[in-house]
Amino acid sequence: MTKAVSIKEAWRNVYQERTCPPYAVLISPEQAGNVAEHRRGCPFCAMKKENPKNYEAWAELGAQMALDWPAPEKPAVQPGQVWSLIPSKGGWDERFRHVNPPMVLIMDVFEDVSGVRVAQLFDERALIDDGDVDLGPRYGVAEVWNTYALDCADLNLCFGQISPELLNPLKEAVVSEHDPVDEDSVLWHFRQLELEVGAFMAMEAMGRLVERHERNAVRQEFSDIPSVRSKVLAFDSRIRLPEAEDGLAMLAEAEMPIELILQAAAGEGEQIPFTVVTVGGSTNPCRGVLADLLEADHQDSVIVIRVRIPDEYSQGLLFAWWRRPDTGLEEGVVESDPSTGIFSARFSGKSELDFEIGEPILLLVRYDDAQD
Amino acid sequence: MKIGFKAWLDRPECYPVLSRCLEGCFRKYKRPDWLADGGDPDELSDQVALFWEFLKGLEGVNLASLEAVVAQQDWEALRRKIKFMYSLFMKEKNRDPLYQRVRQVLHAAGEEFGYQPRRTHSHYGAISESARNFESYSELVAFGMKPFFPNINVAEINSKDVILDLARSFKDQVDGVLGSASRIPIREFCSFIRDGYDVDLVYPMPGKVNQPLEISKCEEEYETLNTHGTVSDWPYSEEALKELSEVLVRRIEQQDLLLLFCLVRYCRLKQREVAKALGYSGPSGIHVPLARLDALIREFFSLLDGFSSPDADEGLLLFFGKLLLDSCKDDDCSRYS
Numbered sequence: 165m166t167k168a169v170s171i172k173e174a175w176r177n178v179y180q181e182r183t184c185p186p187y188a189v190l191i192s193p194e195q196a197g198n199v200a201e202h203r204r205g206c207p208f209c210a211m212k213k214e215n216p217k218n219y220e221a222w223a224e225l226g227a228q229m230a231l232d233w234p235a236p237e238k239p240a241v242q243p244g245q246v247w248s249l250i251p252s253k254g255g256w257d258e259r260f261r262h263v264n265p266p267m268v269l270i271m272d273v274f275e276d277v278s279g280v281r282v283a284q285l286f287d288e289r290a291l292i293d294d295g296d297v298d299l300g301p302r303y304g305v306a307e308v309w310n311t312y313a314l315d316c317a318d319l320n321l322c323f324g325q326i327s328p329e330l331l332n333p334l335k336e337a338v339v340s341e342h343d344p345v346d347e348d349s350v351l352w353h354f355r356q357l358e359l360e361v362g363a364f365m366a367m368e369a370m371g372r373l374v375e376r377h378e379r380n381a382v383r384q385e386f387s388d389i390p391s392v393r394s395k396v397l398a399f400d401s402r403i404r405l406p407e408a409e410d411g412l413a414m415l416a417e418a419e420m421p422i423e424l425i426l427q428a429a430a431g432e433g434e435q436i437p438f439t440v441v442t443v444g445g446s447t448n449p450c451r452g453v454l455a456d457l458l459e460a461d462h463q464d465s466v467i468v469i470r471v472r473i474p475d476e477y478s479q480g481l482l483f484a485w486w487r488r489p490d491t492g493l494e495e496g497v498v499e500s501d502p503s504t505g506i507f508s509a510r511f512s513g514k515s516e517l518d519f520e521i522g523e524p525i526l527l528l529v530r531y532d533d534a535q536d
Numbered sequence: 537m538k539i540g541f542k543a544w545l546d547r548p549e550c551y552p553v554l555s556r557c558l559e560g561c562f563r564k565y566k567r568p569d570w571l572a573d574g575g576d577p578d579e580l581s582d583q584v585a586l587f588w589e590f591l592k593g594l595e596g597v598n599l600a601s602l603e604a605v606v607a608q609q610d611w612e613a614l615r616r617k618i619k620f621m622y623s624l625f626m627k628e629k630n631r632d633p634l635y636q637r638v639r640q641v642l643h644a645a646g647e648e649f650g651y652q653p654r655r656t657h658s659h660y661g662a663i664s665e666s667a668r669n670f671e672s673y674s675e676l677v678a679f680g681m682k683p684f685f686p687n688i689n690v691a692e693i694n695s696k697d698v699i700l701d702l703a704r705s706f707k708d709q710v711d712g713v714l715g716s717a718s719r720i721p722i723r724e725f726c727s728f729i730r731d732g733y734d735v736d737l738v739y740p741m742p743g744k745v746n747q748p749l750e751i752s753k754c755e756e757e758y759e760t761l762n763t764h765g766t767v768s769d770w771p772y773s774e775e776a777l778k779e780l781s782e783v784l785v786r787r788i789e790q791q792d793l794l795l796l797f798c799l800v801r802y803c804r805l806k807q808r809e810v811a812k813a814l815g816y817s818g819p820s821g822i823h824v825p826l827a828r829l830d831a832l833i834r835e836f837f838s839l840l841d842g843f844s845s846p847d848a849d850e851g852l853l854l855f856f857g858k859l860l861l862d863s864c865k866d867d868d869c870s871r872y873s
Contacts, residue, residue, distance in 0.1 A: 169624060171846070176839055177620050187612040205787035207839055211779060219611045221556035226606040226614045228550070232541040233598070236607050248604040259832075260790060264613075267601050287601055303600050321607050323600035349845060353838040 171350050174290035178354060180208050182361050183261035187219065188251065201260040236321035241280060244331040245270045246303045250320040253365055263364045268314070269299070269306050269326070271335060277376040278316045279369075283307055283334070284362050291354050295342035297334050299326055308337045310358050312366035313373055375500070379481055382529050385443060386411030392448065399447040400424060412483055413493050415441050416527035418450065425452035433457060438526035440477055445532070453477060455526060458506070462519040467496075467511040469524050478505035480530035486511040488522040496524075545592055554591070555584045557615075585643050589653030590625045597621075634735060635726050641699045642722065649703060652719070660725070661707050662717035670710050670718040673727040681713050685732035693735050702729060770852045771841045777852075781859035784836050793829045795868065796822065802861045803869035813872035 249265035408414035
């Protein structure tokens with residue numbers, strides 16, 4: 165910013181930027197307890213006098229400032245872009261610090277899992293040391309020593325793009341060695357915090373990226389239809405497999421002999437039968453299982469269903485299609501919460517008629533070394 | 537109608553908004569004695585004028601992270617960011633107390649003196665766009681100008697009337713030499729004053745300031761610091777240190793590490809006794825919590841001036857360490873020893 169900043173002033177500023185709660189959290193009644201705990205132990209918030217803050221005035225000032233800025237965009241993700249992250253990436257750590265999402269520089273894009281590798285950015289040049297690359301006054305400084313993978317869905321708004329001439333040496337710098345900073349120095353504490361913030365952001369995305377990676381692996385495996393068919397039939401030749409262009413869809417519509425269908429205790433609400441296939445062995449064992457349909461909703465041409473899968477299968481990868489008797493299967497996007505065994509699937513571009521005459525079709529794939 | 541930020545800043549509507557942004561934050565600034573005379577301009581309006589001057593100067597700043605906090609409507613982050621940038625701006629401004637005082641008086645003097653805040657430095661004199669910009673006092677002297685210094689009492693150099701008399705005289709001289717009404721940088725006017733009068737007694741040169749300038753402490757997080765008189769030359773008052781120690785104790789308490797802290801640092805129990813008191817089967821059980829406690833304290837210290845390298849002050853740390861131990865109870869020592 166300017167040369168007038170001492171290293172500790174800069175560190176204090178970054179510390180607050182990274183760990184003091186944002187406006188939306190400060191005013192949220194549900195967060196009041198956490199905010200109060202934060203204020204008790206934060207050397208900055210605790211020392212502030214309780215002056216009324218005229219946030220309306222700051223909002224007005226911010227709105228006026230924004231008039232001179234180009235509106236931020238959400239372009240296709242490319243290396244070299246500088247993005248903010250979605251606010252929901254932030255959250256409390258076990259020390260009542262509100263870890264706030266940093267600005268990031270896109271280093272690589274992984275299209276197969278819809279992910280990116282990013283370098284974390286900071287503004288305070290007084291904290292620059294070995295391994296940092298100054299991107300100029302607009303974007304701040306890239307922490308080449310602090311890069312990690314994120315989900316593309318974590319990216320919020322794009323504020324510009326650095327030139328390839330700047331990006332390429334930066335990518336090379338990632339792999340080179342950096343001098344460690346002196347332990348317990350201001351820089352050391354700053355870098356510890358930056359790594360913690362990075363880990364907080366990355367951990368939250370990791371599950372999704374790994375799941376997508378596994379899904380891709382499963383798709384790859386199921387692309388060889390004759391092999392899938394023979395492995396399923398090798399397990400039980402009575403299973404009836406329809407003709408299909410896609411091994412996953414073929415299994416989703418498989419008809420099981422009655423002996424392979426697990427009869428679950430009758431649930432309260434509607435239940436839908438689905439196939440569980442276990443891969444990883446010489447055959448592909450299949451079962452017919454029942455899921456509880458918790459919700460099926462059609463709004464703004466999107467159908468959303470929520471299902472609960474029996475506990476023993478909740479670690480698997482769920483695939484979901486919407487099937488119309490006349491037009492066949494169309495795959496949806498599945499999200500899971502492994503802790504509860506509840507999965508949701510979204511099918512976009514669906515009409516009221518689709519919703520009325522169609523039905524969800526599920527397939528659960530699990531890897532198992534021990535064959536059942 | 538939306539008119540753009542720069543245009544908005546040139547309209548009177550911006551004044552109440554800027555004023556409300558500053559409310560409650562700048563009341564604390566007490567001017568040093570040598571800056572206060574009976575004719576002080578209204579404090580808040582002067583602060584707003586400075587804030588406005590700062591915002592005018594933001595023109596060239598296009599910080600992506602600033603745009604991001606506005607896009608996310610995080611007004612707390614915007615407030616913190618702007619205040620931090622503003623505090624640096626103020627720090628620069630306050631380096632030279634003579635400049636600060638002259639600027640303040642000219643700002644309060646009204647249209648007659650044509651005070652004009654600018655990004656790098658403020659001006660006075662001619663206000664029309666086409667007016668000539670006067671560049672440098674020393675250059676003018678080098679080219680043969682013979683400055684005339686009105687007869688004044690140097691001890692009264694901080695009074696409003698003297699400053700305005702000098703400003704008028706200097707402007708007349710500059711206009712005379714350049715042959716037209718000019719816009720004069722206040723900095724150059726200060727050079728003129730320093731050239732003609734021995735003002736160092738009243739306005740020490742930057743770097744020679746003995747008494748701490750309260751006005752220069754405008755980092756907001758230190759609002760309560762330095763307002764109760766300091767212990768020797770520490771950057772904190774005793775009261776502020778006490779408050780800080782209470783914050784750190786609460787931070788330790790929140791992690792359930794306070795008893796550990798007291799047993800080790802206050803009661804000075806052996807590791808074996810501490811481990812037993814806390815229910816660990818062996819002395820090694822407390823290694824992890826001890827490391828967490830240590831990290832917590834070190835991080836806290838790293839943030840504060842005087843508490844850690846590069847400016848650690850042993851006396852301050854000793855004093856603060858005693859304050860921390862105030863939170864420990866003798867009962868705990870006897871109970872667990």
